[in-house]
Amino acid sequence: MTVFVVDVFHNILWSRYKGVVFSKIAEQAADRRLKFQFHQIAETELDRVSLSVVDLSYHKYPYEVLFAGAYSTIPLPLRVTTLFKRVWNSKADLVVLPCYDRIEYWGMLAAAILRGKKRAVFSDSTIHDRPQVAWKGWLKRLFLSTCDGVFVYGQRARQYAIHYGAPPAAVFSRCQAAALPHDYSRINALAARVASAPSPNAPRYLYVGRMSPEKSLDSLLYAFAEVVGNCPDAKLALVGSGPDQLKLEAISASLELASSVLFLGSMNTIELAKEYSRATCLVLPSKSEPWGLVVNEALSYGCPVVVSDACGCVPELVIEGITGFAFKVGDVADLQAKLSAVTMSLSDVSSVANSCLATINRFTPAIAASQIIDGCQEILSR
Numbered sequence: 001m002t003v004f005v006v007d008v009f010h011n012i013l014w015s016r017y018k019g020v021v022f023s024k025i026a027e028q029a030a031d032r033r034l035k036f037q038f039h040q041i042a043e044t045e046l047d048r049v050s051l052s053v054v055d056l057s058y059h060k061y062p063y064e065v066l067f068a069g070a071y072s073t074i075p076l077p078l079r080v081t082t083l084f085k086r087v088w089n090s091k092a093d094l095v096v097l098p099c100y101d102r103i104e105y106w107g108m109l110a111a112a113i114l115r116g117k118k119r120a121v122f123s124d125s126t127i128h129d130r131p132q133v134a135w136k137g138w139l140k141r142l143f144l145s146t147c148d149g150v151f152v153y154g155q156r157a158r159q160y161a162i163h164y165g166a167p168p169a170a171v172f173s174r175c176q177a178a179a180l181p182h183d184y185s186r187i188n189a190l191a192a193r194v195a196s197a198p199s200p201n202a203p204r205y206l207y208v209g210r211m212s213p214e215k216s217l218d219s220l221l222y223a224f225a226e227v228v229g230n231c232p233d234a235k236l237a238l239v240g241s242g243p244d245q246l247k248l249e250a251i252s253a254s255l256e257l258a259s260s261v262l263f264l265g266s267m268n269t270i271e272l273a274k275e276y277s278r279a280t281c282l283v284l285p286s287k288s289e290p291w292g293l294v295v296n297e298a299l300s301y302g303c304p305v306v307v308s309d310a311c312g313c314v315p316e317l318v319i320e321g322i323t324g325f326a327f328k329v330g331d332v333a334d335l336q337a338k339l340s341a342v343t344m345s346l347s348d349v350s351s352v353a354n355s356c357l358a359t360i361n362r363f364t365p366a367i368a369a370s371q372i373i374d375g376c377q378e379i380l381s382r
Contacts, residue, residue, distance in 0.1 A: 039066060097121040154173065218244075
């Protein structure tokens, strides 16, 4: 019986959600006549260090780390030569590349082409994610059109890949899946949500992620100030850290929100679970967000969401008036209206929580792994 070998390259070991998906791939691959070999290029990245450490408990699969420390601290010539050689010397039948946005990935693509290897690439971007640049678009077309497969998240990423030259039959959609605590239980999550959800008269809005410009947290503060004007007991909890934190604290003070806005710092998955359970909703106001994994996390705890329409997950996860609302990115009035709508339209905690859990039940690591394996098998069978 022939067993095909797949080399998967990923940028950083830090990503817990990739860890759980890769672990499920390793579990399922043996029964599918595939052997996956995972290569993590670096341990973390500088903008991730402040969020959390590398949690190896989510990486239950065979892997190697090519470089210690942060990705961006590796000299570019060393990255290019190391990764080119890795693909050149690979004995795999299929090589899956991390992305197409770095010079070293182009080197990996060149090595695969020169060696006559089948190659695929992970692509997370969407048209809504950030402004499109003509010369970059031309390069994307060149890269994607020369791959045998492109793995994407959801409808928007699929449309993006096809727009930039990937043949539709070569684009494989896989679901995005969150890395939840190891003892996560849907039953317990529902019970905690029903017990902890705040009163509509004292809503508690939650943001989780980096405090950086693309997250558009200033618009959230301005919208929240309008909410507080009508509902003085409202709270906004901000979990995370980043370069915009001092700026956001200053805006909060200028709006006289010091007692209503809580800067909670970084949290682990167990602490976050409690925040999701007791939040009125998660708010993700990003102006650039290929997917929005925190939306998966919130729904996993029965917590509805208010998400900007720039986020890639909107078509799949945001069911208007059922799992939450989408608002026009950058529109403070629309965001304020949707924050208020949650307290009025989604006040039946048990019903909303069940809808959130039912929706996210189709976005698990096991399903994501199976979809990636299916794609690899189809590429190899051609």
